[in-house]
Amino acid sequence: MKMRKLYRNIAIVTAVFMLVLSVMMGVSYYQMQQVSPLETGVMETLKELNETNDDNEQLQQQIRELDLLSRKAYFVQEGQLKTGIYLLIGMALILMLCLNLYFKDTKSLPDKQLDPIDEWMMKSHARKYLGWAAAIAAVVGIGFVVSRSIADKLLTAPSDNQDELLADSHQSGENIETDSLQVVADIAADTLSTAQQDVVDTTAVEDEMPELKIASKAFRGNNSSASSSARGIATSWNLKGKKNILWQSPIPKHGYNSPVITGRSIFITGADAQARELYCFDVWTGELKWTVKADGIAGSPSAMPKVNEDTGLAASTVATNGEQVAAIFATGDVICADMDGQRLWAKNIGLPDNHYGYASSLLMLGNTLIIQYQNNSNAQILALSAKDGHQIWSKSSKDKIAWSSPIIATLGGKSALVVMGNPAIAAYNPSNGSELWRVECMSGEVGSSPASAGGVVFGASEYAKCIAIDGATGETLWEASDYLPECSSLAATKDLVFCATSYGMVCAYDAKTGEVKKEHDLTTPFYSSPVVVDGKVYLFSNSGKVYIFSASTFDLITSFDTGEKTFATPAFTDGMMVVRTDKSLYCVKKN
Amino acid sequence: MLSVVGRDLWNMFKRPDKLFYHSRRPQGLTLLKEDDDFVSPYRRVYGFMVPDEICAMEVDGGSIYLATPNNISVYGMSGELQTNFPTPSDLRDMTVHDGLIYALFPTRIEVYNRQGDLTMEWEACSENSDYCSLAVCENGIFVTDASNKNICKYTLDGTLVRFIQSPKGFIVPSYCFGVAYIDGKIYCSNPGRHLIESYTTEGEFIASFGKAGAGAGAFSGCCNPAVLTPSSHGDLLTSEKGIPRISCYGLNGEFRSILLDSKALGGGNAAYDVRVMNDKLIVAGGDKVSVFQYDKRQSQLTLCGQCEEDCPLRV
Amino acid sequence: MKDEDKLKSPIDRRDFLRTCGSFLAGGIALASGGLLAAKTSGKEGDVFWQIDPYKCTQCGRCETDCVLTLSAVKCFHANRVCGYCDLCGGYYRPSVKDLNTAAENQLCPTGAISRKFVEEPYFEYTIDEELCTGCGKCVKGCTSFGNGSLFLQIQQDICQQCNECAIARVCPSDAIHRVSNEQAYLLKDHA
């Protein structure tokens, strides 16, 4: 009996002692983890001091002493820890022994009479518990799934999380069968309902906001053709009164480039000295879906090149092929992103030596991205792969600088790349860059872009002439010089060629002969280009006045003032027109 | 305790990475704190990339000569390729002297014309030599030899004239043993000793300067300076490895200024090759060539701005 | 009769099922054993954890993540790759004024690097592995300023050969792998 007391006391003492010791050791272990010797803040600061100011004997002395001290401390501590551990183990042994001896006689002797509980009861209990546990686990599991999918819904686009939700609802469906438990049933039920809810309204959304059939994939429409197959475009709207205005949203960074539309997305770029960015807006809501920065590009200049005020760093319109969208800036940076705003590739194609600033727009033909890169030094045309940006072909020439944009024209049944430069308009085979024909006819500063209709290529530039070239042969059909555009580009039907000048005259040449069919003196400068849509010609003046002419007769149908400066050319898609003004982007739709 | 277990279980499903990985970053492993207050007087105006690692660069008459493994290419200032021709792979250094390209290999020297046809070549004077760098002037070719630890002087047609020894003895721990010819004198680095030594073209030792340390006007780490090159009005530019930087010294060793620091150059540990073309600094490292231009605004804050030399690099 | 049946039959059935089960289990165990045995044959397996010194980026996790309180990763010095460190001082703080081993110049937190004079100006360097914590500061210095003669490696006689190396798990450059017995060390040195 006395022995037992003894054992008990020993046990208690050791236990208490162990507790204390382990706490102490825990603390010192923690300290050791925290500090590594010589890395104490004091040391560091002292050392830096020593490095900054010139030789200071007693400072160095001080450092050395401190260093020695901290190192001693560290290793002492380490030693203590070791001994402590051994001590603990020893005591643990003692403790166990004592406890064993203490409990020696009071082993778990059975209280006589048999286990009263019926084992079958136990089993059924166990079954119930297990059932519950499994159920709870399942509930938690579903909890994960649901919360996850909700998180995804917040993150990802509605389309893909919709399936996920469906999948989830399937699972919860499973679980209803499996766990015959009300709780699960409830949870599953409301996940189901939420899921369906979602499915319903997302689909609803889909219905009233479908993908658009008609795209406008480059500057002035597909292939930069200055025409669109869109129908039912409003012929009057009012930004103040929101008449026929679907939405209007501000543009983060300035730029003179024009909007481009594909699917549900509108692409424009903007730039300033800080950043150059590609924006994607939703065509239905006008919300900014994503932004891709052109940064961290090898060879990109650290400082912005000097550019003219009314050219800017983002004068070039982007181009898309429905899968990728590419943009170029006055720094020579080309970036390409996919429809979800993932930057696929980016490269700098050399700083353009350009006294106004690089302004030619991009063009995409299938997987080929075409860049008219004609600057003061080495003028060239580049064809890059839209997928990874590797060069497919390139064509250097002795041409002078130009700000014009390439187009794709159908010449002799085949689609050809037509580039208007200085001094020549030339057609190339877009697949390998081989030259089809070349007509030297331009001079001055070529800023406007060519147009093409019925196999004829039309080009015009101020201080040069307006020329029509047979696309098949490359021979000149006619020349004229009545009215010539500066920035604005030509638009053409197979009968008429429309031209808007920067001094307020607009006219229509006869596509066959070149004689001026009709002219209007509108006394307001035009930089934006005319576009032929649904038998009408839409034209914006710099001040923001809209002129709508008949495409067959070039009679002025209507004109009104939108009140916002407009330099970009609008983009058309079925029933809608997207216009970029100098500070905002708006969408016109009949309502 | 329950809460801990609960949290871990939650993580187990939601963010296993949180459970299994930590993003702790061990301290004190950044060797040199970038002094952000350093301003480089030069601004990168443009640059271009080449398809391969650059082993040597030379600038001559408006074109940039780049030696990449098994190629020598000539580029225009804006990075358009003018010509290129193949060479043996283990090229160490290259220089251009009146239209001829002198390519240096560990135990061989080859001379090409601009079209890339081999006009001359000769083997090193000793078979165990291990050439590093060369300088060419009208009265000879000076080649630094890392294994024999001397400078060999050849005539322009490749006959050995003499060996140049350092009075202190060269110490060359790694293959950066730069040499440059600047108005009638040969300047070479004694990398192990962190010195720059000058010799007459006849090989007499003139003087030496330089001290060890990471501060401005000193050479840090192992084997610096790595590259020497004359500035456009006869100052001496040095390029260092370790913490790469480019500094400017007077010919008598007076330190003028750091022109480009690691940050401006683009980091790394390898030395950047540097050349001067009238008022531009051309810097090559990795597969990049960058052109730097003096920036008046920034330079006000730097030594280079205060320098009273009328240095063409500054106009 | 029927009553007996009710009483006995379940027992028999159970025993029968049980024997079937045990034979099945035995079969499975033996079969899987045999198949796995094939895996053990062939080339000598990789056993020892080692760092590939050319992959290592000296992130410093070797010090913090080893299961041992004092990491089994130590700094090694490949004499053949250097021996000059007095000139280079890669293992000093990068911005020292004069190259000596005084405390204010030391990069090594525990002062584990000791040197022996060989001849002007060469020194032979040895690392006291009792002190080395495997933090890799000197290694970083040496690889970036010098010839990279200092490198981190796992000391086999300290390493516990964990089933899964705790450092390898977090090594950002995937430098740690198992090596075979006859190649128990990956060194930078070369004879």
Place this chain on the structure above:
Amino acid sequence: MRKLLFLFTGFVTSLSAMAVARFPKPDFTSGYEYPDIVHGAPNELLWNVLDIVLLIAMMALVVWAAYKKRSRAVIYSVSFVSVAYFGFFRSGCVCSVGSIQNVVMAVVNPDYHLPWYVLLLFLLPILFALLFGRVFCAGVCPLGALQELVNIKHFRLARSVSATLSIIPWVYLAFTILYAATRSQFLICRLDPFIGIFRLGGDIGMISFGIVLLVMSIFIGRPFCQFLCPYGALLSVFSALSWKKLEITDKGCINCALCGKSCPVDAIRAPQYSKTKENRMKGVHRIIFFAILLPVLTLAGALLIGSQSNALSLAHKDVYLYEQLLQQQAHPNMEESLEVETFHALGGDIDELKAKVDDIRRDYRIYACLAGALIGFVIGFKLLKLSLKRSRQTYEISLARCTVCGKCFNYCPQNKSTQHKQPLISYL
């Protein structure tokens, strides 16, 4: 202790090509010769042989003690040896429990080389379990032995509770397999509570967990073995079908109920005549219901865990890195993590990584489903088993649960007659 330093002749000439390239050999005028790198000898493989031999010997000893001699003393002393040798001396790696992972790796990964001793560590205990029951757990496994040694009393948990908790090991096992099969983690090694104690250092969290377990096991018999150990779960399957059945006494049970109280893992089943009367059909229906439930639960489990595979896959290093990279791209001005920094420094190609990650995720989808199925199946099976009526005349050992600790031998009065005087140790 095993620290004989020896010289080493280099072999990495191929590797050191780089070193040569950037280093012209110095010439020592004093004829100084390079010393070779000095480093410790690798641990001899001989130790592994010894491990296996001891493993077999100890298990054999336990068998003899349990079946022939019915003495706890021997088993108890075996656990001492095991803790001392396998535990503290060999500091626990690689152990049978952990070997599950290597085996899984070997199964899924054709070019993974499974060391022979690891295979034996895995197979031998199973073999013994198949013949004689979980003799490995008795005292050969250092983890079990450690708990056995500290155990004093045991307060039994309700059967229903312990039955529920006994699912955990299977869940643990399922995830172990998942992570091992996808080469992402060695879960068991990560969460081993006792390794830190054996090594006298390591992850502080795990050590404290181990200590908590030990303190618990003073009052509850082997909490780790009962409610965590995945290998135990595996063994229980085989031991349930073991060739020889362990018996408390060879002299026939007198239903004294002493043994039932003594068992630390609650493996001794009291005699049982079903008291609750219910008509037969009800029972049959129940059984049929649970029999149907089994596959349903399996499927549900597969779907549930499978649906989480993407989240789970973050446990893989590469997936984690990839996610970090995406994060970085999303917020470029975020401070780079060490992994991302290194990835860029080494010029990693994100597309390559992406391809890799896709493969990993695919694996995860498969194995997550399998793991889920396993869990579901186990739950279903337990339910089914619990819905079966059994009747017993005498006290019996449930072989699946019994970790042959031999406590009951000392309590059985039938055995007493053979043992006249009791050594102190037999009380422990």
